[in-house]
Amino acid sequence: MGKSLYEKVWEAHKVGTLADGRTQLFIGTHLIHEVTSPQAFGMLRDLGLTVKYPGRTFATIDHIVPTINQDAPADPLAAEMMQALRQNADDFGVTYFDLASGKQGIVHVVGPEQGITQPGTTIACGDSHTATHGAFGAIAFGIGTTQVRDVLATQTMAMEPLKVRRIEVNGRLRPGVYAKDVTLHIIRKLGAKGGIGFAYEYAGEVFDAMTMEERMTVCNMAIEGGARCGYVNPDHKTVEYLKGRPYVDMSDFEATAAKWLSFASDADAHYDDVVKIDAAEIEPTVTWGISPDHGIAVSESIPDPASATSPDEKATIEEALAYMKLPAGTPIKGVKIDVAFIGSCTNGRLSDFREAAKFLKGRKVAAGVQAIAVPGSQIVAIQCEQEGLDKIFEEAGFEWRGAGCSMCLAMNPDKLVGDQICASSSNRNFKGRQGSPTGRTILMSPVMVAAAAVSGSVADAREVFEIATAAA
Numbered sequence: 001m002g003k004s005l006y007e008k009v010w011e012a013h014k015v016g017t018l019a020d021g022r023t024q025l026f027i028g029t030h031l032i033h034e035v036t037s038p039q040a041f042g043m044l045r046d047l048g049l050t051v052k053y054p055g056r057t058f059a060t061i062d063h064i065v066p067t068i069n070q071d072a073p074a075d076p077l078a079a080e081m082m083q084a085l086r087q088n089a090d091d092f093g094v095t096y097f098d099l100a101s102g103k104q105g106i107v108h109v110v111g112p113e114q115g116i117t118q119p120g121t122t123i124a125c126g127d128s129h130t131a132t133h134g135a136f137g138a139i140a141f142g143i144g145t146t147q148v149r150d151v152l153a154t155q156t157m158a159m160e161p162l163k164v165r166r167i168e169v170n171g172r173l174r175p176g177v178y179a180k181d182v183t184l185h186i187i188r189k190l191g192a193k194g195g196i197g198f199a200y201e202y203a204g205e206v207f208d209a210m211t212m213e214e215r216m217t218v219c220n221m222a223i224e225g226g227a228r229c230g231y232v233n234p235d236h237k238t239v240e241y242l243k244g245r246p247y248v249d250m251s252d253f254e255a256t257a258a259k260w261l262s263f264a265s266d267a268d269a270h271y272d273d274v275v276k277i278d279a280a281e282i283e284p285t286v287t288w289g290i291s292p293d294h295g296i297a298v299s300e301s302i303p304d305p306a307s308a309t310s311p312d313e314k315a316t317i318e319e320a321l322a323y324m325k326l327p328a329g330t331p332i333k334g335v336k337i338d339v340a341f342i343g344s345c346t347n348g349r350l351s352d353f354r355e356a357a358k359f360l361k362g363r364k365v366a367a368g369v370q371a372i373a374v375p376g377s378q379i380v381a382i383q384c385e386q387e388g389l390d391k392i393f394e395e396a397g398f399e400w401r402g403a404g405c406s407m408c409l410a411m412n413p414d415k416l417v418g419d420q421i422c423a424s425s426s427n428r429n430f431k432g433r434q435g436s437p438t439g440r441t442i443l444m445s446p447v448m449v450a451a452a453a454v455s456g457s458v459a460d461a462r463e464v465f466e467i468a469t470a471a472a
C-alpha cells in the first residue's frame with residue numbers, strides 16, 4: 001500500500017515517540033509574528049535557553065501594524081510589540097522581515113513569497129491559519145505560545161498523529177466561482193468541527209487546475225473546517241512558483257524539484273475518509289451567521305430556525321440571527337453593507353487584487369460604503385502598484401492601504417464601528433471579530449466583495465459584473 005503526503009512528511013520528520021504516545025516531530029521551518037512570540041521568547045530567557053536553529057526561524061510583523069503610517073502606531077502597546085519583536089529577533093539571531101525590509105507582510109503571504117515554504121517540509125507558526133502553507137505540499141500547523149517556545153528551543157514539538165481525509169472536487173468550476181467559494185462550500189458541507197483530528201488532502205481536477213494562490217486560499221481555511229492542517233499535493237505548478245525565489249536553493253534545482261514531487265501522495269495511498277464533491281454544485285458562497293460553516297449560495301435565503309432539523313441547529317440559527325440582526329427566511333442578496341474589505345491571508349494576494357480590479361475598473365463604490373483594499377505584503381503592494389491596480393481601486397472609491405492583517409482581526413486601527421456589516425474577503429466571521437463587539441461580518445470572495453461594494457449590499461457578482469456573459 002502506498003502512502004499519502006501526510007504520512008511521508010510525518011515519517012520523514014518523526015524524531016521519536018514520547019512516553020505519552022505522542023510523536024516528537026522535527027519542525028523544518030518556524031514562522032513567527034509579534035502576537036504569539038513575545039511570551040515564548042520570554043520563557044526562553046527565563047530558562048536561559050537559546051533558539052536551537054535560528055536559521056530555521058523567520059519573523060514578520062502583521063497583526064498590530066497599522067495600514068496607515070505603518071511605522072508609527074498611535075497605540076503604545078502596538079509600538080511596544082513592534083519593538084519587542086525587533087529586540088527578540090536581534091537577541092536570538094532570527095531573520096526578521098520588518099517594515100524597512102520591503103518584505104514585510106502577513107506571515108502566510110511572506111513565507112510562500114520568499115520561497116521559505118517548501119514541499120515535503122513541516123512548518124509551524126503560532127497562528128491558526130498556518131495551514132495556508134499546505135498549498136505547497138507542506139504539513140503546516142498552527143500552534144500555541146508554549147509550543148512556539150518548544151519549537152524555538154528544540155526545533156521539535158509533540159503531536160498526536162492525524163487521520164487523513166481526502167476531499168476530492170472534480171469537474172469544472174462555473175464562471176464567477178472562485179477558490180474562496182470552494183473552501184466556504186466544503187466547510188458548509190462538512191461543518192466547522194467536521195475536520196477535528198484530520199489532515200485534509202485537497203485533490204481532484206479543481207485543485208489540479210488551481211493556481212498556487214488559489215490553493216493557498218483553500219488551505220488557509222482548513223482550520224475553519226476543524227482540520228489540523230490541509231494540503232494539496234505538489235506538482236509542476238508548485239515547482240514553477242518556487243523556482244528562483246530568495247530562499248530556494250537553486251544549486252541543483254532539478255534534484256530539489258524531484259525531491260519535492262516525491263512527497264506527493266501515492267495513487268494507492270490509504271485514506272481514513274474520502275469525500276467527493278462535484279464542482280458544478282458550487283455557487284458563489286457567502287456567510288449569513290457567526291461561524292465559517294454558516295454559508296449559503298448567494299442565491300439562497302437566510303436560514304429559518306423553524307426549518308431546523310434538530311433543537312441544536314435551531315438554537316444555533318437563533319443565536320446567529322440574533323447577533324447578525326438578519327431576518328430569517330429572506331434572501332441574503334440585498335442585505336445592506338457598510339464596509340467592504342479586500343485583504344487578509346486568505347485573499348490578499350496579487351491575483352485577488354487583479355481579479356477584483358478587473359471588475360472595479362470604471363465602477364464606483366456605492367455611497368455610504370467604506371471600502372478598503374489591503375495588500376497581504378509589501379511585495380504584493382508593489383506588484384499591484386506596478387500594474388496600476390492601486391489606481392483602479394482608488395478611482396473606484398477604495399482606500400489603498402499598507403500591508404498587514406488590517407480589518408481581518410482588527411488588532412490595529414482598522415475596525416468596524418457599532419453594528420456595521422462588513423463584506424469581507426477574510427476567513428472568520430466570529431462575533432466581534434472585526435473590532436466592534438457588535439460588528440457583523442459576511443465572508444465572501446474578493447470579487448463578491450467588489451460586487452457588494454459597488455451595489456451597497458450583498459450581490460451576485462455574476463449579475464453585477466455580467467460574469468457569465470463575459471465568459472461565454
Ligand SMILES: CC(C)[C@H](C(=O)O)[C@@H](O)C(=O)O
Pocket residue numbers: 035036063126127128129142409
Ligand atoms: C493572533 C493570532 C494568534 C490569530 C490566530 O491564531 O489565528 C489570528 O491570526 C487570527 O486569525 O485569529
Ligand code: SF4
Pocket residue numbers: 062063106107127129344345346404405408409426427
Ligand atoms: S490576516 Fe487574519 S487570519 Fe490571517 S493571520 Fe492575520 S488576523 Fe489571522
